[in-house]
Amino acid sequence: MHSKQETKPKLLWLQGVTCNGNTHSFLNLPSLPLLLSQFELLYLPSIETKYTLEEISKCKLSCDILIFEGAFDPQLKRNDVLMSEMLNHYAQSAKYIIAAGSCASFGGMFKASAPQRNSGLLFNEADKTGPMLHVDNHVINLSGCPIHPEWLGYTLNMILNNQKIAVDELHRPVELYSTLAHHGCTRNEYFEWKIDAKGFGLKEGCLFYEQGCRGPMTHASCNKILWNEVSSKTRSGTPCFGCTEPTFPRENLFHTKTNMSIPEDVPLGISKRSYLTMAGIAKTFHIKRLEGKLIDYKTTP
Ligand code: SF4
Incomplete structure (x- = not known):
């Protein structure tokens, strides 16, 4: 995605309705420091990043890769801003939108507790009726409760190396889910x-x-x-x-x-x-x- 002379790709991690499990799982990736050093990390909960959530929620920035953790709830606000507004803003610039975990992929645990409200980004269980349909070919689902840290590491490395990521009908990388x-x-x-x-x-x-x-x-x-x-x-x-x-x-x-x-x-x-x-x-x-x-x-x- 970038040569050494170019700027690093901008990575942003947002959260919907979540238990934080995917963030914590990802923080256990053994190669995390090396991997993250190759990105401009705009925001990732639980670690120090370039911007605060308050700054991110103003929707003035752009990103190249958007990671979304948790179920999508149209009513959910972060910092008094609707998450749907933030998602739509950052999805405009993101070349890749990664649904981290089963809640972001299909609704998962939080859909089970509030089925009328919560869904995945692209899928409601296996029905493709989620809110990110307009950018569906940008969405990669990394389901798992929580996400396997190596699967996210693999996906980010593929993106960094400009490699094509083939996905199955549920948008999961075939290399990981076949x-x-x-x-x-x-x-x-x-x-x-x-x-x-x-x-x-x-x-x-x-x-x-x-x-x-x-x-x-x-x-x-x-x-x-x-x-x-x-x-x-x-x-x-x-x-x-x-x-x-x-x-x-x-x-x-x-x-x-x-x-x-x-x-x-x-x-x-x-x-x-x-x-x-x-x-x-x-x-x-x-x-x-x-x-x-x-x-x-x-x-x-
Ligand atoms: S062999 Fe298959 S069914 Fe048996 S414990 Fe292992 S994964 Fe489960």
């Missing part, structure tokens, strides 16, 4: 042989059937691009609850809905009949190595 959270999960062998985890935080077992894991139907690269460069929810024994999808949040996050013991949702792209056949065969095997504790401290010297 695989499922299931891909790369260390519990895949347990999934294949239908050995269930009996609780959270255990090293053994798959979290799909008994703990509500949505990994096999959630577009996200959490098990490919690890959190804090170390782990992921499913690796640490917590089910994926599908936070990157427009349907998030579902009711009963940690429950797999079943009908006569058959899961209501099966892995994406696989027919229920195929899934049940495979699961039925897998369950007839007993694999001692996978049925016990991975580490038995009683027998470990």
Whole structure:
């Protein structure tokens, strides 16, 4: 986006109805100081920036990249100025508008609590009826609750390097959202042989059937691009609850809905009949190595 001789691109971060989780997640990006040094940072909540929110709210400045966190609420004011007015002003100059997190992408948690009022920038769940339709080809959705800091880092680096960012039908970068959270999960062998985890935080077992894991139907690269460069929810024994999808949040996050013991949702792209056949065969095997504790401290010297 800029050569060393040119001015740095102007980055602005605004907030709608939010818990601040995406800001905090982004502040955990290991390469944050280096990344931010390549921008002129107009405003980002929680850290010192060139302008205050009061100055930003006067709508006298322009930006190249606008990051928006939180659900859009037409009534919401910041510093006595309607957020919709600020958004519309800065969207005029922004070449990229990044919806940071699931609330800004699809409405998320705050749409669930006030569905008549709150929405994403471009989408209301999966319906493209949000307030930024007039600039829709500028909008990139980085869904997640909260946003994965590396996904935002990737997107900003692509912009800095003038790289084209291909997106899916929900405006999410395909490089980050074409695989499922299931891909790369260390519990895949347990999934294949239908050995269930009996609780959270255990090293053994798959979290799909008994703990509500949505990994096999959630577009996200959490098990490919690890959190804090170390782990992921499913690796640490917590089910994926599908936070990157427009349907998030579902009711009963940690429950797999079943009908006569058959899961209501099966892995994406696989027919229920195929899934049940495979699961039925897998369950007839007993694999001692996978049925016990991975580490038995009683027998470990
Ligand atoms: S825990 Fe979830 S993501 Fe991991 S293998 Fe089981 S279903 Fe897939």
